[in-house]
Amino acid sequence: MSRETAWPQQERTGRPTLLEVRHVKRDFAKASGEALAVLDGVNFEVRQGEIIGLLGRSGSGKSTLLRIAAGLLQPTSGEVLFHGQPVDGPPRGVSMVFQSFALFPWLTVQENVELGLEALGVDTPERRRRALQAIDLIGLDGFENAYPRELSGGMRQRVGFARALVMHPDLLLMDEPFSALDVLTAETLRTDLIDLWMEDRLPVGAVLIVTHNIEEAVLLCDRILIFSSNPGRVAAQVRITLPHPRNRQDPRFRKVVDDVYARMTRRAQAQPEGEGEGGASPLALQPVSTNIMAGMMEAVAGEPWNGRADLPDLARDHQLEADEMVQLGEALQLLGFADMKDGDLHLTDAGLAFAGMETDARKDLFAHQLIERVPLVRMIRQELEQRTDHRVPAARFRAELEDAMSESYADQTLNTAVSWGRYAELFSYDEQTEQFSLDDPE
């Protein structure tokens, strides 16, 4: 099980393949019963000694893919091979670390770590020995008898790691393992992990990590697979040859981060406008608050950006995750307030004008852009004007949306339309009766 020393910059095509993902497609049923593809035509492989990152925005199906690799979900078509054997249930030799830690709250640290060995029927002394080893390795000694609730988030995730490592997995799957932690804790844990990996002390053959944090991916991985949405597929692959330990301030590091950002937004830009995630439909809207849009336009219009900003810098300044930043940029782009190109965001004339306006004028401009550029809002407004009582049930539009996308995205789109329309004072909405109307709010 122990891994030969793996220096990331080495050529590794000669290494044995651990995991093969072939033509994987995964559908979810829509309200109408039709299938909606979350993943389609996904192909890649994981070799011994690699750390691979799956990078993409929420909803791009990367967590679904990880669960398919873990044998927790079945692909609709295509196959996953682990050690050349088809995966049809959680295979032995694959362990998983969860975003939410997924610790059993009624078991102590030690019992949690032992649980997987217990399921395998390992006898008690051996179980104890291996559990203590893993606990020791991950820096949890002294906490063996604590319950998870007594631990801080960082310590809990260490238990999550120990529970996975105790199995000496050939492949370690990690689902956004650091995203529930605060920045400092996450950084410490990442550093500890990469140190153990570099010292070849992790009893792990290869790592597949899902993340939406670009810097994290660049910090850890030998290869990054960038996922596109609708349906999710591998849009690009970035190989990183920087030696470990990597330094965030290193210009070469910054260059890779910029490159990944550009690839993510380039893809977004290539899409027809309005085509967000969730159904390849021009109707789908992403839930971005009007406050954040307004704030971002003000920021970019002002010093030091003066209308044009570098996306990674902008995201860092405003403490946004990469996927949040891209989502926000796309919403601005959809409304005609901004454009994204080469990892930059620059405001259009409308965006610049908006930033300089007072509240009422902003609302007018926002309303104008909405009617012009968002078909769903235009439809709602038209229906309302046509009806004599100026009332339309939301079900009318929901049905139409559900023809084009999954139920939850239809809900999300409708909610976004409601909140944008309310801000623009184009219509009001009664949540109780689920009706749009032209009434002034009471």
Next chain:
Amino acid sequence: MITQPSLGRRWFPNIWDIVAFGLLVAIMVSIAMGARDVAAPLEALRSPPVTTDPAHLPYYALRTTLRMLAAMAASLAFTMAFGALCIRSRKLSMVLEPAVDILQSVPVLGFLTFTITFFLGLFPGKIIGAEFAAIFAIFTSQAWNMALSFLQSARNTPRDLEEAAASLQLSAWQKFWRLTVPFSMPGLVWNMMMSMSGGWFFIVASEALTVGDQNIILPGVGSYLARAVSEGNLQAVGYATLTMTVVILIYDQVLFRPLTAWADKFRMTGDGGDAEAEAPDAWLLDAFRRTRVLRAAVAPVGALLRQLGQLRLDGGPGRRRRRMFRLPPLLVRALDLLWLAVVVVGSLWAAWLIISFIRATLTPADFIEAVRLGFFTFLRVMVVVVLSSLFWTPVGVWIGMRPGVAVRAQPIVQFAAAFPANLLFPVVVAGIIVFHGNPNIWLTALMALGAQWYILFNVIAGASAIPGDLREAGRSLSLKGALRWRTLILPGILPYYVTGALTAAGGAWNASIVAEIAQWGDTKLVAAGLGSYIAQASEAGDLPRVVLGVTVMSLFVLALNRVLWLPLRRWIERRFRL
């Protein structure tokens, strides 16, 4: 969090409700028919006479307590089996779930007649038959509620823990004991406690019964009370009340305090964030945790149980028959249809059985009569709910808004809810007789005796759950009087209140069977209603009328749940959710 009868999702009865209901009535009918054939006189069943000598009370109390424990163990076993089956098999859960959902709305006391007939038939001439019948009566008052709440929390097991269990390759058996049961434990213990509260009422009612020409008397607090009532001995009633108080207090201290304190370790932290999620004090558990000898004695048992939970009971982690039975969808649908056909044929048979049974002895006029009486009882139930609400809501709010008072009042109210109200019936009945009250009006008070506490209990819980910042905001806006009630208090307590009212109404329907007909010494009071109809038919051994009465009452309860309580609860939950 107060887990009470979890009703279905929609008010409109679906096909499964109807099927389950039909099957249930059919079972009653077949037992009744079977009993008609067992012509053997049960003369042999001469139970040891119960006397009103208070010296015997400790022994009687012990018998009652043991019955309660047996019923609780049976309910727990049923709950686990039901939960495991419904989780494993979709087809079984399609039938079992609505069946149990219906069962929990059916008046338990109406069933006594059948269960007694059944168990006496099972053990002819033996006291054990009557014992089983009494235990079964308590079981039916607890098991359904517990089973549904267990299934509900089992289905709500966090997805990440499910995935972790699968990823760690736990077998189905291991997962059930390592994940499902622990996760459901706090809710289950709470539900057991609430169910046991209801149980005392039924145990008192089921220890002394007359079914046709059979007089069944089981030594216990309930039969002691019955004896005291027929003698018109108020002092003995007092002794019974005192004994019951002691028994309930001991149960609380010895069983439930330690249980809730222990179950606290299974609570998920971080989410929900109930303020009252603090572990209760339990001196017994603390004491046990400090003993060495006792712990050492119990340790092997715990180890054995753990070993049992660790068994895989499947072919080993390598041999998974996964792939979720990748049967062709056409075959899956065919199997579903086949199962549906089996259920439909069963239901048709049930319907035929019911109709032929009823046609043989009853006329449409009987049915109309039962519905008419049901309407009277319905009015009583509503009066009970409305009056209890008007009286207890302000009191509950007053208590709930004062954390110091609420902490002290809660156990008292909980005790009041657990205290079997039928112990107090004789006092009220004696009063009615002395003051020549109209039984049609005043017997309603008996129904309120037990039911009112659910309303108070829930209102206190609701009022204390109003967030402190909202209360402070209300004070800083100087909200007063009607405005304060409309904007702050009512929205805060309504979701809790509905649960309380629903439970109170259910309790009142059940109580009507023992409350609409009352006795003191030689005087008998009868109020016109479905409860007295069932009670009288039962006493006369008129099984067809008992079937009719219980069926009509169940229909009333179900219709009310679906038409009134459920939509109300859903509306309130949507409207006033925080």
